[in-house]
Amino acid sequence: MKVFNWGIKVSKEDPMQQYDFCRFENMCGDFYLIEARFKFSLLEEIKNKKIVYMNFEEPNRFMSPDSAFRGDEYDSYFYKIFTCCPYTAEWLNKQRDANRREVVYIPINEEKIPPKAEKKYDIIYVGNINSRELAKNIKTISKFNYRLIARSHNIGILSLLKYKIFKSYKKNKYITDHEVSYKEKMHLLSESKIALVHGLLWCNGKTLRAAWNTPGIEEHGAFTLIPKKTWYNYLLSFVSNKEHLVPQLKTRFAEAATSRALMLCRKDPFNIIERYYVPDKEFVYYEEEKLEEKINEILANWGKYELIVENAYNRTIKEYTTQAFFEKYLKNL
Numbered sequence: 001m002k003v004f005n006w007g008i009k010v011s012k013e014d015p016m017q018q019y020d021f022c023r024f025e026n027m028c029g030d031f032y033l034i035e036a037r038f039k040f041s042l043l044e045e046i047k048n049k050k051i052v053y054m055n056f057e058e059p060n061r062f063m064s065p066d067s068a069f070r071g072d073e074y075d076s077y078f079y080k081i082f083t084c085c086p087y088t089a090e091w092l093n094k095q096r097d098a099n100r101r102e103v104v105y106i107p108i109n110e111e112k113i114p115p116k117a118e119k120k121y122d123i124i125y126v127g128n129i130n131s132r133e134l135a136k137n138i139k140t141i142s143k144f145n146y147r148l149i150a151r152s153h154n155i156g157i158l159s160l161l162k163y164k165i166f167k168s169y170k171k172n173k174y175i176t177d178h179e180v181s182y183k184e185k186m187h188l189l190s191e192s193k194i195a196l197v198h199g200l201l202w203c204n205g206k207t208l209r210a211a212w213n214t215p216g217i218e219e220h221g222a223f224t225l226i227p228k229k230t231w232y233n234y235l236l237s238f239v240s241n242k243e244h245l246v247p248q249l250k251t252r253f254a255e256a257a258t259s260r261a262l263m264l265c266r267k268d269p270f271n272i273i274e275r276y277y278v279p280d281k282e283f284v285y286y287e288e289e290k291l292e293e294k295i296n297e298i299l300a301n302w303g304k305y306e307l308i309v310e311n312a313y314n315r316t317i318k319e320y321t322t323q324a325f326f327e328k329y330l331k332n333l
Helices: 021-027 040-045 072-077 086-095 132-141 157-166 182-190 205-212 231-236 252-258 291-300 302-319 322-330
Strands: 032-034 051-055 080-083 101-103 121-126 146-150 192-197 200-203 244-247 262-266 284-286
Touching (some): 086 101, 121 132, 252 262, 252 302, 262 291
Parallel strands (some): 121 192, 192 262, 262 284
């Protein structure tokens, strides 16, 4: 195995850049492994080789109008595509009459798991705020002793609009930690009792129109809640702020679990987190509109949730590490 790391298009602090699968290069067969989003045109240099791609941009890539991000035309270059989206795997394997995609979990590098730490914060959220629902949730957690880690100050629709017009922005008042390293992110998670997580994308406007332009999207299980494309809905998408739920597995689950932060997950129609963790045993749900109530209940009864935290930690270090991923998916490929 040779890790293909040319033309990687994510930050060195991105979770996809933390795997370090090159540790296992001499323990696998003859193939190239691509760990993160990259410049697809570089495949021309190795197109006659056996190529394995960890594509954890599904299904969100179908919500992008950027062909360089989507890479649709390069699918056939890959011998195997590891995807975190069961709906995409079923849809494309059937559509293309090929079992190229295999559903996998998103691993975490066991060498980068932080030590157990004293809890300083009530709750933490990691990620940019790209929906009205998330913006509302951030206002809610700001009532507590919280942390918000974001890579961009352009969070929220109004902030993004100002940036597009004026090409500048001011620091968002809710962000407590901006552009931190992966190590520091994990440390802050370890110091937090609760990690607010979700397994969702919010689809509307430009992302909705991109999904509609994907052939056969109406048969994709992840997009069952988006409206059908009609002239009325198409025109409405330019003015409506209604957000449609699309499921996506996140790196934040394993990061929170191995940092011993209680995963507090938004309950939704898909609940993709349940493919890997058991509710009320390894994480807990909150209902939309009842986030603050649930946080207060957890903090008031923290002792009874500590076992859930340990259960999630133990399962993750046993089943969802890069070492486990190598043994299960790469070693005999």
